[in-house]
Amino acid sequence: MSSVIIARRSVSSDRASVGILPAIVAALVVGVFVYIRVIPLDSIEARSLEVPLILNAVWEHIQLVLVSTLLTITIGVPLGVALTRKGARRIGGLILVGANAGQAIPSIGVLVLLAILFGVGFWMAVIALLVYALLPVLRNTMVGIQQVDRAVIDAGRGMGMSTRQILSTIELPLSIPVMLAGIRVALILNVGVATLAAFTNAGGLGSIISAGIALNRMPVLLVGSVLTIALALSIDWLAGIAERLLRPRGI
Amino acid sequence: MSDQPGCGPDTMIFLDRVSKRYPDQPHDAVASLSMEIKRGEFVVLVGPSGCGKTTTLRMMNRLVEPSDGRIWIDGKDVTHVDVDHLRRGIGYVIQQIGLLPHLTIAENVSLVPKLLGTNKVKRLRRADELLDMVGLEPSTFAARYPRQLSGGQQQRVGVARALAADPPIMLMDEPFGAVDPIAREKLQMEFLSLQRQIRKTIVLVTHDIDEALLLGDRIAIFGEGSRLAQFDTPLKILTNPADDFVRDFVGAGAAVRRLSLLTVGDVIDRSTPLQDYLQSTVDIHPEESVHRALEQVLAAHAQGIAVTLPGADVRFIALQDLLMAAAQPTVATS
């Protein structure tokens, strides 16, 4: 999944989506709120769609995504850097091969297995998200550093930079775009997997969707799904903007 | 350095029987090579690919660590000194240039001073100076990023960066190799005149014999297995190639190339006193090349060319004699 999302970036014209996406998201959110005001709701629906309840689900979802993504970056980037250092490169290659194969494991599987083995709740869901989103961050950090032009590193060595100076002034800044792409993918994956966290009692917008399915109430299901999509699009949109702002100039 | 026989006060770089062996390779990349390069000298290493010329260059700043032998720089054995410190004192220019794409031109140029702890104001002033020196207007270029520059302009920045800390030595690995032919010629000429001002000790690697003949005070021609086939001035190499390998490597155009290296003054003993101004319709300064003199004679359909010597003595060299200078190289070896 993550490799496909990475590929998506090369074609989705960010410039166009910058203008259109917020409009789509706003339309979705406004549409949802108008919809639940306009249509007649039965008591079950009304209870499931109270605004504070919805906002709480949104907030839980955002927390899941933010905490897991931050942890993913905190672990994935330094680990990725370490695995490109001399002496660790072979292990790094092996880890990448293993992690790539691990992509075939469904996210719901990781979530459920962890829940069965270690229990349910917010933090267990965070760990599942982290495990699942670590690969793109780790891989892109490694690829980002490996793709740095050897000539630039050679020039750096030639002018007397130490290994650490080469890492901090050449390798890290030049791998930022690729790293950011990996982090954006992790973010997208986390938004999606966090939806499933509802199944392991970690809350989030998935709980509204699954309530809608369980109670067979289409308005509830629609609100949950549409808000999830709106949240996913907004986070991707924000990530796209952050990506452009954080990219070093000149690259 | 008293214990170094090949190493005098004029010596800037001295390679003492250095070798480089790579594991899993049957032959040494460089085998027991000794070489002395003098202060302020422009030495070109030239040879076919795989002859070890680049390895030799990269051993001078220890980007390649020699497996054997010792490297002396400015009278000091640097074979085992701190390598980063060593490199900060040696300018280094490579074909791919290797500018840091995320830094501005000014920041790129002031990298080494920054590594050496020079303060920012001084660094930037120095960067402006250097950009000026390599023919890039600082107010236009300082704040740009490398990818906004053409290949030739980028290599000027590469040279400026290498000069930033005013190192006595510059190592250049095919610096003009990636530039288009027209820009290359311009860069070469400008670099030559820059070198006349700054008088660095320069070691330059190229595979292009013409570039070697144009730039080098002395040329080291490498043969198979890093054998130093000949290490001499361009003129000597053209006139007295050490062996068939050198003769083949210098190639068929040797005679014509020699004309560019010889000045009219070098062949003045072939001249006769100018009898009659009608004899020649063209004249030339004695420091111009014989090649240039020939061009003028041929263009004017003249019999020969008049040369005005410093003492206002005017001599005449016939077309025949200009051509002979190319064919019989034994004249004028300074």
Added chain:
Amino acid sequence: MLLTYLADNALRILFLAQQHAELVLISVGISTVLGIGLALLSESAPRLRQALLSVSGTFLTIPSFALFALMIPILGLGVAPTIVALAIYGIFPILRNTVTGLEGVDAAVIDAAKGVGMGGGRRMLTVVLPLAWPIILNGIRTATIMLVATAAIGAVVRGPGLGELIFRGLARIGGANALNEALSGVIGVVLVALVLDLLFILIAKMTTLRGLHV
């Protein structure tokens, strides 16, 4: 423990695995028709093509649970919503690779085909598509592997396949066989992915023009 469970339930697991593979292959089939079709339709409309890529790519950012759930009001529960949702996800990698493949065909070859008097349709069928096929096939393979994992979530809309085992394990947390069920579901999904991946390697070997083998 796991082995006893597997032995006792082998038939059921195999049946679910087969269902899972069929489900994915049908969905990928639809994605392939749509992906290649859209690429061909937008041949002479680069901006439309860009928009199609952009939209199909954006679908990938939509959480699968939300997309599956959205199918319920329209298509109800069961096989249909699962296939439609999966097919939507599968379009992008195939569309993108088809576009890349078509654009990568040497212009000189197309010129030569025109030169010998081939019409547009014939040129596409006998020259362009065969040359672009290895890249298109790789897109189909990528889509397939991705959908094998995504299809596990289809169980939330009562879709067929191995997701059922994972959700059964989830429903019985604390029960004796919870771990075995979930684990056999997960391992089953990975194995289905592996088998289909091998299948694609085989197909690639058999369908790539001889001259294109490296």
